[in-house]
Amino acid sequence: MTLFWIASVILIAISILLIALPFIKKKSNNDEQLRDELNKAFYKDRLSELEEEADEGLVENQQDLIDDLKQSLLDDIPADEKKHDESNTSALAVIIPSALLVIGLSYGLYFKFGASDDVQQWQEVSDNLPALSKKLMSPEGAELSEDEMSDLSLALRTRLHYQPDDSTGWLLLGRIALANRTIDTAIGAMKKAYDIESDNPDIMLGYAQALMLSQDDVDQDKARRLLGKLVQDDYVDLRVFSLLAFDAYERKDYPAAVRYWSIMQQMIGPQDSRYEMLSRSIENAQKQMGQQVGTGQSVSVTINVGDQVSADPSASLIVSVHTADGSPMPVAAARYPLGTFPRTVVLDDGNSMLQDRKLSSLESLMVRVRIDSDGNVATKDGDWFGESEAVKMGEPVEVMINNQY
Known part of the structure; x- marks a missing residue:
């Protein structure tokens, strides 16, 4: 606000100067010089005439006439000075009321129509941006009131106007838009954040979430690609799987x-x-x-590898579910890209090997995992593998790959 008042004083001073400028440059300021020049010219002309008349014998008392001429010039000076003083007084009589009128109108109209209270509130909200952002990012962020959401949106837009490369600011603005169900704004804000920092998992997730709510098939396809990349990068976040489940x-x-x-x-x-x-x-x-x-059940398997394991990135990961006694014939199996470790995969009845024997029919089970290096499941020489302990259906399974055929 201090800068505003300083700027307003400067603008008003300039306005007053513009009002006074015509009076300062008024031609009357040059009247004295013009008067003196005219008087000097008149005096010289009259002296020349008196000399000619004296030479012709027409004037007897030449010196008296010269003295009268000088006296008339002296009598002219006070009258002009008085006129000049009156002119200055007249100029001040116009400038001072005009200046007061400008000051009164300027500040009066501002306080009437300038929304000074809104400006002050806007600045207070901008100062409160860190606290509001922290509250939004916290687990209790959903508890932000409607007014707080509005204040945070205003503060963020102000900040982003001056710092357009702030990816976190665009991410927060996108989350607010998502909370308010303004999808176009959410997509636009998240896209700006993604353009600035495309490898940030939080931004990728936020952008995917916004795109998923779009009615455009292209946007939804892009959202699936972003979510798939997060899964491949082992970004463990419930929201990723929640969005994938919703979309499916x-x-x-x-x-x-x-x-x-x-x-x-x-x-x-x-x-x-x-x-x-x-x-x-x-x-x-x-x-x-x-x-x-x-009747439907699924088996979640968390897989890790030992430090001594080295595998070709193009190798496959074969996960098979067996009965608890370790029967070589799997009840269910699935093949995955090798990916990175640790990682989690889930098998369900869709991975069952036999139509009449579902995975969900097992009460207990064990899991075997193998890194298939040549693409042939029948050959095992040199492949790394691991197996779990027997567990009950529904319990999580962990497998460490640290053995080699």
């Missing part, structure tokens, strides 16, 4: 939706209050698939 369910890919919700259950555990909600979502998807509620 909307596309009627119910097995994929069940798989993603099952992963989420494995990540949070039965003690989490969201576990039951995910169970209901899984049951609903299974109903859509025509399955009997409660």
